[in-house]
Amino acid sequence: MHEKSMHLEMCIGNKRYEILNTSGKSHLYSAALAPGGTISSLRASARNRLSSFYWFPYIVNFVGLDGVLVNDNICALQATIADTHKGPLEELRKVWQTIGAAVA
Numbered sequence: 282m283h284e285k286s287m288h289l290e291m292c293i294g295n296k297r298y299e300i301l302n303t304s305g306k307s308h309l310y311s312a313a314l315a316p317g318g319t320i321s322s323l324r325a326s327a328r329n330r331l332s333s334f335y336w337f338p339y340i341v342n343f344v345g346l347d348g349v350l351v352n353d354n355i356c357a358l359q360a361t362i363a364d365t366h367k368g369p370l371e372e373l374r375k376v377w378q379t380i381g382a383a384v385a
Contacts, residue, residue: 284347284360291335291350291358311335312352320379323349327380345369349376 290296296311310333315326318339326334337348346369348358357373359366 283362287358287360288335288337288348291348294333309350309356310352312350323376324379324381327351327384330384343369343372343375346372346376351380355380 291311292314293311294313298309298311300307300309312333312335315331315334315336316322318337320338320342323336326336331351333352335348335350345359345367346357347360350356350358355376357369357376359369
């Protein structure tokens with residue numbers, strides 16, 4: 282339920298969220314949904330230079346990564362209510378390879 286709520290929030294275009302971390306705060310903006318939840322859809326959305334989109338996989342092939350938000354940056358999102366959770370390092374590498382360094 283929590284993950285579905287996150288997907289809905291991220292698909293409402295241009296909604297502003299404050300992000301806090303050890304180096305201060307920044308802002309993240311939601312985006313329109315990219316078509317399809319396949320890896321090829323993520324690749325096509327990035328290569329077609331969509332300025333802003335939110336993508337999430339249809340199947341669980343990115344363990345620890347629930348969505349990718351692309352606008353000024355590429356943000357990997359994970360919805361969790363657990364105290365601890367495995368970091369999505371391998372999944373971030375998959376996203377980077379899928380989008381491609383030249384496009385990113």
